[in-house]
Amino acid sequence: MRGSLRGLLAAAALCAVSAAIAADGELGPERAASLPIADIHFHAMAFMSPPDLVARMDARNIRWAGGAGAASAPPRLTGPQRDEEFQALLKDRYIRATGLSEIAFGYRDEHDPFFTGTDTPRQKSVLETLEGHLKEGTATSIAEVHVNSRTSAPLAVLNRKVPADSALMKKLMDLSARYQAPLSVHMQFDADSVQQLHGLLQAKPEGILVLAHCGKDTVAEQVRPFLQKYANVFCDLSFRSAPQENGRFPERIIFTRTSLDPAWRALIEEFPDRFMVGVDDVHSWGEYDRVVDSIRFGLLARLSPATAEKVASQNGVRLFRLK
Ligand SMILES: [Zn+2]
Numbered sequence: 001m002r003g004s005l006r007g008l009l010a011a012a013a014l015c016a017v018s019a020a021i022a023a024d025g026e027l028g029p030e031r032a033a034s035l036p037i038a039d040i041h042f043h044a045m046a047f048m049s050p051p052d053l054v055a056r057m058d059a060r061n062i063r064w065a066g067g068a069g070a071a072s073a074p075p076r077l078t079g080p081q082r083d084e085e086f087q088a089l090l091k092d093r094y095i096r097a098t099g100l101s102e103i104a105f106g107y108r109d110e111h112d113p114f115f116t117g118t119d120t121p122r123q124k125s126v127l128e129t130l131e132g133h134l135k136e137g138t139a140t141s142i143a144e145v146h147v148n149s150r151t152s153a154p155l156a157v158l159n160r161k162v163p164a165d166s167a168l169m170k171k172l173m174d175l176s177a178r179y180q181a182p183l184s185v186h187m188q189f190d191a192d193s194v195q196q197l198h199g200l201l202q203a204k205p206e207g208i209l210v211l212a213h214c215g216k217d218t219v220a221e222q223v224r225p226f227l228q229k230y231a232n233v234f235c236d237l238s239f240r241s242a243p244q245e246n247g248r249f250p251e252r253i254i255f256t257r258t259s260l261d262p263a264w265r266a267l268i269e270e271f272p273d274r275f276m277v278g279v280d281d282v283h284s285w286g287e288y289d290r291v292v293d294s295i296r297f298g299l300l301a302r303l304s305p306a307t308a309e310k311v312a313s314q315n316g317v318r319l320f321r322l323k
């Protein structure tokens with residue numbers, strides 16, 4: 001009994017050692033464990049308090065987080081009020097975005113001209129609010145704008161499909177260009193949405209566009225043309241790993257804690273300056289930890305060392321001007 005237990009422990013130790021060795025050309029788990037991370041697509045959730053978040057970020061070596069807008073904490077606080085709370089404590093470590101709830105709740109239904117109209121009163125008032133945040137420097141990005149989230153919305157109110165090249169989207173790209181503020185767009189890759197996104201990027205080449213979740217329901221081949229054609233398109237790899245998509249849409253998974261899709265790996269290595277990571281929305285600290293582990297050991301550990309450092313934080317630092 002004792003002998004077999006010792007044998008089992010020795011085998012387990014051997015496994016741990018071999019698991020920590022990097023495959024050829026890859027960063028490997030040991031170095032991935034200690035890379036600082038810029039989490040550029042993160043929603044502070046209702047169950048999180050600002051001090052809890054700081055403690056968790058410190059424990060997991062997440063240097064910056066945000067870039068997508070806080071969730072509201074009803075009945076006490078709205079999303080923007082929660083953003084203020086987190087920003088007050090985290091200071092420059094909180095990537096403050098503007099627009100999530102303003103745009104989510106600005107739109108009512110498919111007959112609403114909020115996206116497609118020109119200078120409607122609601123559109124004007126939302127754009128003024130967003131510009132105010134960017135002008136005074138409280139926010140540095142515009143996010144997260146849902147243009148096609150028909151089967152990928154976390155809330156029923158976001159279950160929508162609107163033109164990706166609508167008048168409002170063009171104005172948001174203008175704001176992005178004027179303040180060098182990344183605009184995060186959540187868009188499932190339906191053929192018509194893809195055409196509209198090309199239209200938006202051709203009309204507004206000066207804005208900075210981040211494809212939230214790298215297009216959400218895409219394969220790598222659908223994203224490559226955008227990276228090839230437009231130097232101002234970036235990709236965040238949030239909500240594309242197993243802890244979040246398991247049991248929901250497994251075909252959307254790009255990486256798990258123990259694997260990385262080879263086609264995506266090739267695309268990331270081909271465009272190492274365009275990809276960033278994000279925890280997005282989670283519903284417990286346990287889930288937060290599992291997502292961070294997937295990012296570190298499933299994704300970053302399997303990239304080349306130079307690419308892993310860019311994806312982990314350097315691209316986010318450059319694009320969001322993080323300090
Ligand atoms: Zn999100």
